[in-house]
Amino acid sequence: MKAKTRASRHPVDQVLSPGRLAVYGTQHVLAFYAGAVIVPILLANSIGLSTGQLVHLINADLFTCGIASIIQSVGFWKVGVRLPLLQGVTFTAVSPMIAIGLAAGGGTDGLLVIYGAVLVAGLATFLIAPYFSRLIRFFPPVVTGSVITIIGLALLPVAAGDATGGAGPTSDPTSGKNLAYALGTLALIVAIQRIFKGFLATIAVLVGLVVGTAVAWAFGDAHFGAVSGANWVGVTTPFNFGWPKFSVAAIISMIVVMLITAVETTGDVFATGEIVEKRIGREDIARALRADGLATTIGGVFNSFPYTCFAENVGLVRLTRVKSRWVVAAAGGIMILLGLVPKAGAVVAGVPHPVLGGAALAMFATVAVVGFQTLAKVDFHDHRNVVIVATSVGLAMYVTAQPQISQAVPGWAEIIFGSGITLGSLTAIGLNLLFHHVGKDFGPAVAGQPGDTIRLDQVNEMSRAEFVATFSDLFQGPTWMVERAWEMRPFADTHALRRSFQEALFSGSKDEQRELIESYPQLGSQFVADGLSGEASLRDQAARGLTYLSEPDRDELASITAAYRERFGFPLVISVRDAESFDRIVEQGRVRLGNCENQEHAAALLEIAKIAGYRFDDFLQDANPIHSARTRWSSSR
Template sequence: MCMKGSGKNMPHATTPQKPQHPAPTGVDEVLPITRMLPLAVQHVMVMYMGAITVPLVIGRMLALPAAQTAILIQADLLTSGIATLLQTIGTRWLGARLPLMQGVSFATVSCVVGIASSPAFAHSQQNEGLRTVYGAVIIAGLTAILAAPLGRYVMRLFPPLVVGTALTIMGLSLLPVAVNEIAAGTGLQAGKNMLVAMSVFACAIGLSIAGHGVFKNLAVIIGVGVGLAVAFAMGQITPHLGNMPPLLAPVPPFPLGWPIFHIMPSLSMIVIVAITWVESIGDAVVVGTMTGRPATPGLVSRLLRADGVATLLGGIMGSFPYTAFSENVALLGITGVRSRWIVALAGALLFGLGLSPFLATAVAAIPPAVAGGAGLMIFGTLMMVGIQILGTQKLQPGNISFIVASVSIVLAMTIVLKPDFFIFMPQWAQPILQSPVVTGCLSAIALNIILSLNRKNP
């Protein structure tokens, strides 16, 4: 180490020195494993409920057998781990190299269910519906990889007005799913279901209000634990180890059969992937500011390309489109530790969890009321985030923002209340018109463009 001194004492002081490499920033710092491991586990716990909720809800809405729902969950965890490793470690052209946890976006639920349950694709019992979904996911992933350099231009289609409308529609369209999970059964069974669900919901709300630190961030997971305890006390859970799958076994590619490709489902899924870009880029901007690694156009392209690769892999492995999880962005701010290697370790843990069909089957056996109580919290929060964004748009009756949001939400909720409302439209358009999220988002994009042009050109 060089020290300052006189030329007499340091005859080579005037010799040019090689530039010193800067010390690793927080985002690149590698901490001792004893410190990294608990932080990585915490990241997994924060996003775990959100990660498993999407395949769990899809399985329930499509009335899939428990074994198939378990495959969806296992494939999701496995691919989430790979997607997180791609995003955090990355290469020169792939991955943002930021501490971003990746998971399946809630935006996919309505689109996936709409395609998988459409009579145009679900002809028999050979999983044609889901295989059509996976074909659409693969096409959307390939499109995202090719379009990644154009991400900053595509984002112009999703100003805060459209994003707020989309998130509000997602929350509103998914809330009936949670309500139906809770309202299953009659008589005494209905009362038990309500008590279980409300124990989850009340615990999650209480911790969100009064909890601090990790307890606040783990409010939903702790609530699920309380709900499981209540369900067990009421006899709704009867654990048994007979006929359980092995502890470790990787899910094979195309677990439900070879994908089926159709144009309209693929276009619908491309729209959904474009919507997930909003969340990914938004999280990258926030985390980039936190870590001193700003979201430059090059970084955004690598970010979206990694999302595309993860989505493509999701279609192959039996999962769905991937995006960054905002819950973990909040955790970075709370802990103050922003090393991407901690999140990479969390990705490796997710990958390990995804190797266990035993764990996936156990998750698939969670009582519907427990999942419904957690869904009330998660979907309600999603809706309120959208409303919060819309609140910044100066909504006044009759102005452009008001018309865009109200018309789009009304169209989406019409489909939620009566899925076959547009049954008179051509068959090729049904996959789009049966998805409230896709229909609402396309309406918001189109109205925003048309009405804005009309304002500029009176």
């Protein structure tokens, strides 16, 4: 019984051996470290904190990151999504916190006002989590796919910045050495993924970082001098800088930050759900946001900042295919130790930026790939979805490529225009509301000609007779399949409409299916070439030249089809658009002559389903000629 329980456990819930947890957890920490410490560094430099105060902020940040990650991955009560999601300080909060700190006079005084706003915003996020999660219906694949893609693409410049040596004076895009470290690390990760399987393949990023750092150290480009000067123990105490101060304006600003962060967290949760193959529901989003709120409140107590799911590590989960949430819990434990042992943190900080950037290029790009996979579920025959994705991704890349754009907008809008992820996510959500939830939803055009198209909402309102008259050309002969498809209304999108015909086809009795198979014309016959079996059949067979065969080819095909009918009693049905050539059609016919009748009955149905699929695409192409032409042009390049 115990063995069965383990076998049925979802990969997310599997507890790995202590050794593997330690190795995989370390890999997450190394991939995460640079992003984890950049926020306190930027804030400290901007509001005038001392070096000693900065060190304390970094230790507090790592310590709280560890607690937050354990809360999110392990969970308790209704807190924590229980997925392999690492928590980190959100970049969205950097600009607002700097503004709050400077407005309060900078230094420690400014920091205390920041912590007051962080505490209240964290509590507010915790309380509004269940209400925000009810908005999940406004996050269909067109939104979540766009957001996930944007997250991956927007993070790539961060990786590229690290690959050139990091921000500031260390950055040198023209350095061949930096290029070698970055590409060498990336190449090693790819090579390990290609050559090895199992455990070694899953720690490819860790191996790349360790080997890359070792090579850089050998050449004198990795420095660990800070290790000797760091303390062995450094405990962060609650309210180390003093009791927080509360400002209404600062609190409102930070709550807005957390609302925007909630959108990013929602995207990260959906992305991770896609990767680990676990369905995400409303309660999952509520749990994740409660964890964000609680972690942010803890951050305010322990001298840290607002927390969110870290998109950087989502890519690592996809790249390594290690789905256990306990790996992230282990990473959380390691970060707590790093926060308590500054000397250990100094070792991790010694990883050169170009090495880290090379690994990050692979990780962040895989986040975008998850977005592409989600967008594959979107009905792009509906032009509204094309507009949503194109506009949101375009604006996100605009701000990402030109970050100074935020200086051209009023102060209250800087929080939105300061992040490509934020602007793109809000655009995707807003356009989805505008196109799909405001006013009447007509749906995509699914049939007809320009100027006289039939849209999905009209299909859902059709009578049985109207539906059969519209879609009967998908099949030959009888219409029972189309009639049964009509009974499956309403259709949410063109994918659902397409599936209804397939389901109806395979629901028929054997006699009904036999009648349908017998209705299909002979391949390469003059009857089809003259258009007497219908325009759809002519279009099918003309696609592979069967309507203008040479006499020897026509005789050869006629010989095979005649032998097939004599053997099975029904015509040879082949989806000729799937065939690469006439020779492949002939070869397939000869092979199928050796099958039994039941097998050929099933094979004929499968071929009919393929033919119907192509004819359905013809309907969509005729109704959406501009979109179809653009799609064909793009795919042919």
